Amino acid sequence: MTVDTASFFTRAVHAGRGQQPAASRATPIYLTAGFEFEDFDHAASHFGTGAGFGYTRTGNPTVQAVERQLAALESGADAVLLGSGQAAIATALLTVAGAGDHIVSSTHIYEGTRGLLLDNLSRLGIETTFVDDIADGDEWRAAIRPNTRALFGESIANARNDVLDIAAVSAIGDEYAIPLIVDNTLATPFLVRPIEHGAAIVVHSASKFLAGHGSVLGGVIVDDGRFDAARAGHNAPHLVLPGRGGLASVAERHGSRARGAYARESVAPRFGASPSPLNAFLIGQGAETLGLRVERQSRSALSIARWLDAHDDVESVDHVGLESHPHHATALRYLDGGFGSIFTFTLRGGLEAARHFVESVDVFTHMTHIGDVRSLVLHPATTSHAYRTEEEREVLGVRPGTLRLSIGIEDPTDLIADLDRVLSGVREVVA
Missing domain, CATH: 3.90.1150.10 (Aspartate Aminotransferase, domain 1)
Incomplete structure (x- = not known):
C-alpha cells in the first residue's frame, strides 16, 4: 500500500511529505518538533555525536543559521540562541558556575538579573558580590575569591548609562583565569563588541534591538572560543574532567570551544530554554537591519x-x-x-x-x-x-x-x- 491508496485519514497526515528542496533566499523556517532519520544508524550516530538534527530542543536549522549570524556580529566563535534574554543570562552563568561557587557582578545591572543572582542562584549555592564603582579596578579585584567563577557586567548599564571598562575588567579576570560575561543588550554589537576587548562571553536579550520590533522574545549567548583548559581548567572542572560513564571531557571533545559547547549540550537543552524556530527567524530578520x-x-x-x-x-x-x-x-x-x-x-x-x-x-x-x-x-x-x-x-x-x-x-x-x-x-x- 502507498500513501496514494491509503485511507482519507492517512492521506491527510502523510500526503504532504517528500517536498522537493528549494533554495530560499530568506532563512527557511523549520517549524517542526523533530526531524526524520534516514535509517537506524543515522539515529544512533546523531545521539552518539550530536551531529545533524534530531529534535528542535537540541538543534534546528533555522536556529542554527541565526546563531551563526549573531556570532559573526559579535566576533565570537559560537552562539547559542535561547527563548529569552533572561534564559540567556541564566544559561551563561550556569555554564560557568555551580554549587559552592561565587560570582562578582556590577551593581548596575537589569533588575531581573539581580533577582536571578540574589533569589535563585543563591538557592543553588552560588553567591554573588556586587561592585558599586565599576570604574574602580581595585574594587573588582578585592571582590574576587578562590571560588569565583565569573565576572559580570553590562556594556551600557540600565538605566544610568554607566559604561563598563571591558578591557580593564577582563584583564583582571584573566589574572585569575576567570571569564568576564558582558550583557551587551543596550549597546548592541553595532556599537561595541566586548569579545574584541577581552570579554569571554556576551549575552543579549534578543527581544530588544536584535529583533527590534517588540514582537518576539529571545536571548543569545556568544562565546569567544578561547577556553584554555591548561590555564583555566582548575576553575572549570566540569569542562576538563571525564563525563558520566567515562565519556571524554568537554574540553577533549571541543578544545577551545568547550565552554560554548557545554552551554549548548548540557545547560540550554536540559533546562528547556530553547527558542521557537519562528522566533529565531524573526530575530534573524531583525538583525539584518x-x-x-x-x-x-x-x-x-x-x-x-x-x-x-x-x-x-x-x-x-x-x-x-x-x-x-x-x-x-x-x-x-x-x-x-x-x-x-x-x-x-x-x-x-x-x-x-x-x-x-x-x-x-x-x-x-x-x-x-x-x-x-x-x-x-x-x-x-x-x-x-x-x-x-x-x-x-x-x-x-x-x-x-x-x-x-x-x-x-x-x-x-x-x-x-x-x-x-x-x-x-x-x-x-x-x-
Missing part, C-alpha cells in the same frame, strides 16, 4: 538628550553621549557609531510630574520594553526598580522624578514636539 536602526536611534537619542538637558523643568539627564556624564570618556573609548538610545532623565517636579508625563505622552508609548522601533517611556522607581530600597535607587540615579526613555526610529522632531507639549503641562501639575 540592526546597524541601520541603532545608528538612527542613537543619533536621535543624543539630540533628544541634549534638548532635555537644556529644558528648565529637567533636573538632570543621564545620557553617556553628554560631556557631563561621568562615563563619557569611557564611552568614547568603546562605543563606535553612537552612544545608544536608552537613557534616563529626572524631572524637577518629582513623582507627580513623572505621573503626568507617562499619562500624557502621545508619540511615546508607556510600556516595559526597550530597543523597539517605537519610542517608549517607563517610570523605573515604581516599576523595574520598585524592589530596590530608596538608598539603592539613589545610588543608581533612580529618583521619584526619573523616567527612562527608549528612542525608536520615528522622526526626532516629532518626538521632541511630544516631549515639549507634555513638559509644558508639567508646570501646571506641580505648581
Whole structure:
C-alpha cells in the first residue's frame, strides 16, 4: 500500500511529505518538533555525536543559521540562541558556575538579573558580590575569591548609562583565569563588541534591538572560543574532567570551544530554554537591519538628550553621549557609531510630574520594553526598580522624578514636539 491508496485519514497526515528542496533566499523556517532519520544508524550516530538534527530542543536549522549570524556580529566563535534574554543570562552563568561557587557582578545591572543572582542562584549555592564603582579596578579585584567563577557586567548599564571598562575588567579576570560575561543588550554589537576587548562571553536579550520590533522574545549567548583548559581548567572542572560513564571531557571533545559547547549540550537543552524556530527567524530578520536602526536611534537619542538637558523643568539627564556624564570618556573609548538610545532623565517636579508625563505622552508609548522601533517611556522607581530600597535607587540615579526613555526610529522632531507639549503641562501639575 502507498500513501496514494491509503485511507482519507492517512492521506491527510502523510500526503504532504517528500517536498522537493528549494533554495530560499530568506532563512527557511523549520517549524517542526523533530526531524526524520534516514535509517537506524543515522539515529544512533546523531545521539552518539550530536551531529545533524534530531529534535528542535537540541538543534534546528533555522536556529542554527541565526546563531551563526549573531556570532559573526559579535566576533565570537559560537552562539547559542535561547527563548529569552533572561534564559540567556541564566544559561551563561550556569555554564560557568555551580554549587559552592561565587560570582562578582556590577551593581548596575537589569533588575531581573539581580533577582536571578540574589533569589535563585543563591538557592543553588552560588553567591554573588556586587561592585558599586565599576570604574574602580581595585574594587573588582578585592571582590574576587578562590571560588569565583565569573565576572559580570553590562556594556551600557540600565538605566544610568554607566559604561563598563571591558578591557580593564577582563584583564583582571584573566589574572585569575576567570571569564568576564558582558550583557551587551543596550549597546548592541553595532556599537561595541566586548569579545574584541577581552570579554569571554556576551549575552543579549534578543527581544530588544536584535529583533527590534517588540514582537518576539529571545536571548543569545556568544562565546569567544578561547577556553584554555591548561590555564583555566582548575576553575572549570566540569569542562576538563571525564563525563558520566567515562565519556571524554568537554574540553577533549571541543578544545577551545568547550565552554560554548557545554552551554549548548548540557545547560540550554536540559533546562528547556530553547527558542521557537519562528522566533529565531524573526530575530534573524531583525538583525539584518540592526546597524541601520541603532545608528538612527542613537543619533536621535543624543539630540533628544541634549534638548532635555537644556529644558528648565529637567533636573538632570543621564545620557553617556553628554560631556557631563561621568562615563563619557569611557564611552568614547568603546562605543563606535553612537552612544545608544536608552537613557534616563529626572524631572524637577518629582513623582507627580513623572505621573503626568507617562499619562500624557502621545508619540511615546508607556510600556516595559526597550530597543523597539517605537519610542517608549517607563517610570523605573515604581516599576523595574520598585524592589530596590530608596538608598539603592539613589545610588543608581533612580529618583521619584526619573523616567527612562527608549528612542525608536520615528522622526526626532516629532518626538521632541511630544516631549515639549507634555513638559509644558508639567508646570501646571506641580505648581
